[in-house]
Amino acid sequence: MTIETVAIQTAKEMIVPYVIPTIPELTFRGFRGEEDYPAMLAVIDGSKEADGIERTDSLADIVRNYQHLVNCDPYQDMLFVEARGEVVGYSRVWWLAELQGLRRYHHFTFLLPEWRDTDIRRAMLQRNERRLRKIAADHPDDQPRVFESWAADTETHWASLLLSEGYEAVRFGFQMVRPDLENLPERPLPAGLEVRPVEAEQVPIIWAATQEAFRDHWGYSEDEWDEELASLQASPTFMPHLWQIAWDGDQVVGTVMNFIDEAQNREYGRKRGYTEGICVRRPWRRQGVAKALIARSFQVLKEQGMTEAALGVDAENPNGALQLYKSMGFQVVKQQTTYRKPLREKVAGS
Secondary structure: OOEEEEEEEOOOOEEEEEEEEOOOOEEEEOOOOHHHHHHHHHHHHHHHHHHOOOOOOOHHHHHHHHOOOOOOOHHHHEEEEEEOOEEEEEEEEEEEEOOOOOEEEEEEEEEOHHHOOOOHHHHHHHHHHHHHHHHHOOOOOOOOEEEEEEEEOOOHHHHHHHHHOOOEEEEEEEEEEEOOOOOOOOOOOOOOOEEOOOOHHHHHHHHHHHHHHHHHOOOOOOOOHHHHHHHHHOOOOOOHHHOEEEEEOOEEEEEEEEEEOHHHHHHHOOOEEEEEEEEEOHHHOOOOHHHHHHHHHHHHHHHOOOOEEEEEEEOOOOOOHHHHHHHOOOEEEEEEEEEEEEOOOOOOOO
Protein backbone atom coordinates (compact mmCIF):
# COMPACT_ATOMS: atom_id res chain seq x y z
CA MET A 1 0.00 0.00 0.00
CA THR A 2 1.14 3.55 -0.71
CA ILE A 3 1.34 6.13 2.07
CA GLU A 4 -0.42 9.48 2.17
CA THR A 5 -1.48 12.04 4.74
CA VAL A 6 -5.09 11.73 5.85
CA ALA A 7 -6.94 14.24 8.03
CA ILE A 8 -8.86 12.70 10.92
CA GLN A 9 -12.26 14.28 11.49
CA THR A 10 -13.99 13.93 14.87
CA ALA A 11 -17.37 15.26 15.87
CA LYS A 12 -16.06 18.48 17.43
CA GLU A 13 -12.52 19.06 16.22
CA MET A 14 -10.26 18.59 13.22
CA ILE A 15 -7.18 16.60 14.22
CA VAL A 16 -3.84 17.31 12.59
CA PRO A 17 -3.01 14.85 9.80
CA TYR A 18 -1.17 11.62 10.44
CA VAL A 19 0.60 9.40 7.96
CA ILE A 20 -1.46 6.25 7.45
CA PRO A 21 -1.90 3.78 4.60
CA THR A 22 -4.15 4.70 1.70
CA ILE A 23 -7.25 2.52 2.01
CA PRO A 24 -10.31 3.03 -0.19
CA GLU A 25 -13.22 4.58 1.67
CA LEU A 26 -11.30 4.77 4.98
CA THR A 27 -12.86 7.39 7.26
CA PHE A 28 -12.47 8.62 10.81
CA ARG A 29 -15.30 10.08 12.85
CA GLY A 30 -16.52 10.79 16.36
CA PHE A 31 -19.00 9.04 18.63
CA ARG A 32 -22.67 9.03 17.53
CA GLY A 33 -24.22 7.81 20.75
CA GLU A 34 -26.00 4.55 21.44
CA GLU A 35 -26.23 3.67 17.77
CA ASP A 36 -22.48 2.93 17.93
CA TYR A 37 -22.78 0.31 20.67
CA PRO A 38 -23.45 -2.70 18.41
CA ALA A 39 -20.43 -1.83 16.26
CA MET A 40 -18.27 -1.46 19.38
CA LEU A 41 -19.40 -4.88 20.57
CA ALA A 42 -18.58 -6.40 17.18
CA VAL A 43 -15.05 -4.96 17.29
CA ILE A 44 -14.49 -6.28 20.83
CA ASP A 45 -15.75 -9.73 19.86
CA GLY A 46 -13.73 -9.70 16.65
CA SER A 47 -10.51 -8.89 18.48
CA LYS A 48 -10.49 -11.06 21.57
CA GLU A 49 -9.41 -14.35 19.98
CA ALA A 50 -6.40 -12.78 18.26
CA ASP A 51 -5.50 -11.01 21.51
CA GLY A 52 -5.91 -14.12 23.66
CA ILE A 53 -8.45 -12.37 25.88
CA GLU A 54 -11.26 -14.28 27.58
CA ARG A 55 -14.17 -11.90 27.97
CA THR A 56 -17.90 -12.02 27.34
CA ASP A 57 -19.64 -8.73 26.61
CA SER A 58 -23.20 -7.80 25.78
CA LEU A 59 -24.91 -4.64 24.57
CA ALA A 60 -26.25 -4.21 28.10
CA ASP A 61 -22.67 -4.26 29.44
CA ILE A 62 -21.62 -1.50 27.06
CA VAL A 63 -24.68 0.60 27.86
CA ARG A 64 -24.00 0.26 31.57
CA ASN A 65 -20.30 1.08 31.23
CA TYR A 66 -20.95 4.17 29.14
CA GLN A 67 -23.56 5.40 31.60
CA HIS A 68 -20.85 5.51 34.28
CA LEU A 69 -17.80 6.99 32.56
CA VAL A 70 -15.43 9.06 34.69
CA ASN A 71 -13.67 12.18 33.37
CA CYS A 72 -14.65 11.30 29.82
CA ASP A 73 -16.92 12.92 27.25
CA PRO A 74 -17.29 10.23 24.57
CA TYR A 75 -18.40 12.80 21.99
CA GLN A 76 -14.96 14.41 22.23
CA ASP A 77 -12.86 11.59 23.67
CA MET A 78 -13.59 8.76 21.23
CA LEU A 79 -12.49 8.06 17.68
CA PHE A 80 -14.12 5.60 15.27
CA VAL A 81 -12.47 4.11 12.20
CA GLU A 82 -14.63 2.95 9.32
CA ALA A 83 -13.66 1.06 6.17
CA ARG A 84 -16.23 0.86 3.40
CA GLY A 85 -18.91 1.99 5.82
CA GLU A 86 -18.16 -0.59 8.54
CA VAL A 87 -16.57 0.21 11.93
CA VAL A 88 -13.24 -1.62 12.16
CA GLY A 89 -11.87 0.05 15.28
CA TYR A 90 -12.41 2.64 17.97
CA SER A 91 -10.50 4.33 20.78
CA ARG A 92 -11.27 6.24 23.96
CA VAL A 93 -9.39 8.47 26.42
CA TRP A 94 -10.03 9.64 30.00
CA TRP A 95 -8.00 10.77 33.00
CA LEU A 96 -7.68 10.16 36.74
CA ALA A 97 -5.84 11.87 39.59
CA GLU A 98 -4.12 9.66 42.14
CA LEU A 99 -4.42 10.39 45.84
CA GLN A 100 -0.68 11.15 45.90
CA GLY A 101 -1.02 13.68 43.07
CA LEU A 102 0.06 11.87 39.91
CA ARG A 103 -2.30 12.53 37.02
CA ARG A 104 -2.82 9.57 34.71
CA TYR A 105 -4.11 10.09 31.18
CA HIS A 106 -5.56 6.77 30.05
CA HIS A 107 -6.32 5.46 26.60
CA PHE A 108 -6.97 2.31 24.59
CA THR A 109 -7.60 1.32 21.00
CA PHE A 110 -9.47 -1.63 19.56
CA LEU A 111 -8.77 -2.56 15.95
CA LEU A 112 -9.89 -5.69 14.13
CA PRO A 113 -6.94 -8.03 13.48
CA GLU A 114 -7.28 -7.95 9.68
CA TRP A 115 -6.43 -4.22 9.73
CA ARG A 116 -3.37 -4.40 11.94
CA ASP A 117 -0.81 -4.70 9.14
CA THR A 118 -1.40 -0.98 8.52
CA ASP A 119 -0.51 2.13 10.54
CA ILE A 120 -4.14 2.73 11.51
CA ARG A 121 -3.68 1.76 15.14
CA ARG A 122 -0.58 3.93 15.46
CA ALA A 123 -2.55 6.89 14.11
CA MET A 124 -5.29 6.14 16.64
CA LEU A 125 -2.76 6.03 19.48
CA GLN A 126 -1.26 9.34 18.38
CA ARG A 127 -4.72 10.89 18.18
CA ASN A 128 -5.39 9.64 21.73
CA GLU A 129 -2.25 11.37 22.94
CA ARG A 130 -3.14 14.60 21.15
CA ARG A 131 -6.58 14.64 22.73
CA LEU A 132 -5.11 13.91 26.16
CA ARG A 133 -2.59 16.74 25.80
CA LYS A 134 -5.48 19.08 25.08
CA ILE A 135 -7.29 17.86 28.21
CA ALA A 136 -4.11 18.16 30.30
CA ALA A 137 -3.57 21.73 29.14
CA ASP A 138 -6.53 22.74 31.31
CA HIS A 139 -5.13 20.97 34.40
CA PRO A 140 -2.54 22.25 36.91
CA ASP A 141 1.00 21.18 36.03
CA ASP A 142 2.24 21.05 39.62
CA GLN A 143 2.30 17.24 39.68
CA PRO A 144 3.81 14.57 37.40
CA ARG A 145 1.63 13.56 34.45
CA VAL A 146 1.77 10.38 32.40
CA PHE A 147 0.05 8.65 29.52
CA GLU A 148 -1.09 5.19 30.62
CA SER A 149 -2.38 2.06 28.92
CA TRP A 150 -2.34 -1.71 29.49
CA ALA A 151 -1.82 -4.97 27.69
CA ALA A 152 -2.05 -8.63 28.63
CA ASP A 153 0.94 -10.77 27.73
CA THR A 154 -1.11 -12.17 24.83
CA GLU A 155 -1.88 -8.70 23.37
CA THR A 156 1.41 -8.59 21.51
CA HIS A 157 0.32 -6.15 18.80
CA TRP A 158 -0.79 -3.44 21.21
CA ALA A 159 2.15 -3.99 23.58
CA SER A 160 4.71 -3.74 20.79
CA LEU A 161 3.03 -0.59 19.48
CA LEU A 162 3.14 1.05 22.91
CA LEU A 163 6.83 0.22 23.29
CA SER A 164 7.61 1.58 19.82
CA GLU A 165 5.91 4.86 20.80
CA GLY A 166 8.10 5.34 23.87
CA TYR A 167 6.06 3.66 26.61
CA GLU A 168 7.73 1.62 29.32
CA ALA A 169 6.43 -1.23 31.46
CA VAL A 170 6.02 0.09 35.01
CA ARG A 171 3.87 -2.48 36.83
CA PHE A 172 2.65 -6.03 36.47
CA GLY A 173 -0.51 -7.79 37.53
CA PHE A 174 -1.58 -11.40 37.33
CA GLN A 175 -4.77 -13.26 36.63
CA MET A 176 -4.82 -16.25 38.96
CA VAL A 177 -6.95 -19.39 39.00
CA ARG A 178 -7.45 -22.06 41.61
CA PRO A 179 -8.14 -25.00 39.25
CA ASP A 180 -10.33 -26.97 41.66
CA LEU A 181 -12.47 -26.52 44.73
CA GLU A 182 -11.54 -29.78 46.38
CA ASN A 183 -9.63 -30.31 49.64
CA LEU A 184 -10.62 -26.83 50.74
CA PRO A 185 -8.63 -25.26 53.57
CA GLU A 186 -10.23 -24.47 56.89
CA ARG A 187 -9.35 -21.02 58.14
CA PRO A 188 -11.38 -19.76 61.11
CA LEU A 189 -11.94 -16.05 61.63
CA PRO A 190 -10.15 -14.41 64.57
CA ALA A 191 -12.14 -14.42 67.79
CA GLY A 192 -14.79 -11.72 67.99
CA LEU A 193 -15.34 -11.45 64.24
CA GLU A 194 -18.31 -12.82 62.33
CA VAL A 195 -19.73 -13.07 58.81
CA ARG A 196 -23.37 -12.07 58.33
CA PRO A 197 -25.64 -12.10 55.25
CA VAL A 198 -25.39 -8.79 53.40
CA GLU A 199 -28.44 -6.55 53.60
CA ALA A 200 -29.15 -3.99 50.86
CA GLU A 201 -28.64 -0.98 53.12
CA GLN A 202 -25.18 -2.28 54.07
CA VAL A 203 -23.79 -2.15 50.53
CA PRO A 204 -22.70 1.54 50.68
CA ILE A 205 -21.10 0.91 54.09
CA ILE A 206 -19.20 -2.09 52.76
CA TRP A 207 -18.15 -0.15 49.65
CA ALA A 208 -16.83 2.74 51.77
CA ALA A 209 -14.81 0.26 53.82
CA THR A 210 -13.18 -1.17 50.70
CA GLN A 211 -12.33 2.35 49.54
CA GLU A 212 -10.58 3.00 52.84
CA ALA A 213 -8.72 -0.31 52.66
CA PHE A 214 -7.44 0.31 49.13
CA ARG A 215 -6.14 3.83 49.81
CA ASP A 216 -2.58 2.59 50.29
CA HIS A 217 -2.58 0.51 47.08
CA TRP A 218 -0.63 1.47 43.98
CA GLY A 219 -2.49 3.82 41.65
CA TYR A 220 -5.36 4.53 44.05
CA SER A 221 -7.72 7.27 42.85
CA GLU A 222 -10.94 8.48 44.45
CA ASP A 223 -12.36 9.61 41.10
CA GLU A 224 -13.89 6.29 40.13
CA TRP A 225 -15.45 4.94 43.30
CA ASP A 226 -18.99 6.32 43.14
CA GLU A 227 -19.44 5.44 39.47
CA GLU A 228 -17.89 2.01 39.99
CA LEU A 229 -20.45 1.24 42.69
CA ALA A 230 -23.34 2.43 40.53
CA SER A 231 -22.07 0.33 37.62
CA LEU A 232 -21.54 -2.68 39.89
CA GLN A 233 -25.07 -2.50 41.26
CA ALA A 234 -26.49 -2.49 37.73
CA SER A 235 -24.45 -5.50 36.64
CA PRO A 236 -25.73 -9.09 36.43
CA THR A 237 -22.62 -10.08 38.40
CA PHE A 238 -23.71 -7.97 41.39
CA MET A 239 -24.25 -10.81 43.84
CA PRO A 240 -24.03 -9.56 47.45
CA HIS A 241 -25.67 -12.79 48.62
CA LEU A 242 -22.34 -14.48 47.76
CA TRP A 243 -20.15 -11.86 49.43
CA GLN A 244 -18.18 -12.79 52.50
CA ILE A 245 -17.95 -9.76 54.79
CA ALA A 246 -16.24 -9.93 58.18
CA TRP A 247 -17.67 -7.67 60.89
CA ASP A 248 -16.46 -6.55 64.28
CA GLY A 249 -19.71 -5.32 65.75
CA ASP A 250 -20.88 -2.64 63.31
CA GLN A 251 -17.43 -2.21 61.75
CA VAL A 252 -16.56 -3.80 58.41
CA VAL A 253 -13.27 -5.64 58.88
CA GLY A 254 -12.65 -7.32 55.53
CA THR A 255 -14.37 -8.26 52.30
CA VAL A 256 -14.47 -10.77 49.47
CA MET A 257 -17.05 -9.74 46.85
CA ASN A 258 -17.68 -13.06 45.13
CA PHE A 259 -19.56 -13.33 41.87
CA ILE A 260 -20.25 -15.74 39.01
CA ASP A 261 -20.27 -14.64 35.38
CA GLU A 262 -22.77 -17.09 33.92
CA ALA A 263 -22.46 -15.78 30.34
CA GLN A 264 -18.68 -16.13 30.42
CA ASN A 265 -18.92 -19.61 31.85
CA ARG A 266 -21.26 -20.64 29.04
CA GLU A 267 -18.97 -19.22 26.37
CA TYR A 268 -15.84 -20.91 27.69
CA GLY A 269 -17.42 -24.12 28.93
CA ARG A 270 -16.39 -23.89 32.56
CA LYS A 271 -17.77 -23.38 36.05
CA ARG A 272 -15.69 -20.53 37.44
CA GLY A 273 -16.47 -18.19 40.31
CA TYR A 274 -14.56 -15.01 41.09
CA THR A 275 -13.17 -14.01 44.48
CA GLU A 276 -12.60 -10.31 43.89
CA GLY A 277 -12.72 -7.19 46.03
CA ILE A 278 -10.47 -8.81 48.62
CA CYS A 279 -9.35 -6.39 51.29
CA VAL A 280 -8.85 -6.02 55.04
CA ARG A 281 -8.89 -2.69 56.85
CA ARG A 282 -5.64 -1.71 58.54
CA PRO A 283 -6.49 -2.37 62.23
CA TRP A 284 -7.30 -6.02 61.45
CA ARG A 285 -4.49 -6.93 59.06
CA ARG A 286 -1.98 -9.75 59.68
CA GLN A 287 -4.53 -11.73 61.69
CA GLY A 288 -5.66 -14.23 59.03
CA VAL A 289 -8.87 -12.43 58.09
CA ALA A 290 -8.29 -12.56 54.32
CA LYS A 291 -7.45 -16.27 54.37
CA ALA A 292 -10.57 -17.02 56.41
CA LEU A 293 -12.81 -15.07 54.03
CA ILE A 294 -11.25 -16.66 50.94
CA ALA A 295 -11.68 -20.15 52.43
CA ARG A 296 -15.35 -19.35 53.10
CA SER A 297 -15.65 -18.04 49.54
CA PHE A 298 -14.38 -21.30 48.09
CA GLN A 299 -17.10 -23.16 49.97
CA VAL A 300 -19.80 -20.71 48.84
CA LEU A 301 -18.75 -21.01 45.19
CA LYS A 302 -18.62 -24.79 45.42
CA GLU A 303 -22.16 -24.82 46.83
CA GLN A 304 -23.19 -22.84 43.73
CA GLY A 305 -21.84 -25.63 41.52
CA MET A 306 -18.54 -23.97 40.62
CA THR A 307 -15.41 -26.06 40.14
CA GLU A 308 -12.74 -23.33 40.09
CA ALA A 309 -12.06 -19.81 41.40
CA ALA A 310 -10.23 -16.85 39.89
CA LEU A 311 -9.02 -13.36 40.79
CA GLY A 312 -6.66 -10.59 39.71
CA VAL A 313 -3.76 -9.24 41.76
CA ASP A 314 -1.14 -6.53 41.63
CA ALA A 315 2.20 -8.35 41.57
CA GLU A 316 3.68 -5.79 43.98
CA ASN A 317 0.72 -5.48 46.33
CA PRO A 318 2.16 -3.93 49.52
CA ASN A 319 0.35 -6.39 51.77
CA GLY A 320 1.77 -9.55 50.20
CA ALA A 321 -1.42 -10.54 48.41
CA LEU A 322 0.35 -12.54 45.71
CA GLN A 323 1.95 -14.93 48.17
CA LEU A 324 -1.27 -15.14 50.18
CA TYR A 325 -3.22 -16.21 47.10
CA LYS A 326 -0.58 -18.76 46.13
CA SER A 327 -0.85 -20.22 49.63
CA MET A 328 -4.59 -20.62 49.04
CA GLY A 329 -4.05 -22.65 45.88
CA PHE A 330 -4.24 -19.96 43.17
CA GLN A 331 -1.89 -20.21 40.19
CA VAL A 332 -0.79 -17.49 37.77
CA VAL A 333 -2.33 -17.98 34.30
CA LYS A 334 -1.85 -14.58 32.63
CA GLN A 335 0.17 -11.41 33.09
CA GLN A 336 -1.10 -7.86 32.62
CA THR A 337 1.36 -5.00 32.13
CA THR A 338 0.80 -1.30 32.80
CA TYR A 339 2.67 0.96 30.39
CA ARG A 340 3.41 4.64 30.95
CA LYS A 341 5.07 7.51 29.13
CA PRO A 342 5.67 11.00 30.51
CA LEU A 343 3.14 13.49 29.22
CA ARG A 344 5.14 16.36 27.80
CA GLU A 345 4.33 19.12 25.36
CA LYS A 346 4.27 17.80 21.83
CA VAL A 347 7.53 18.39 19.99
CA ALA A 348 7.12 20.73 17.02
CA GLY A 349 6.75 18.81 13.77
CA SER A 350 6.02 15.47 15.45
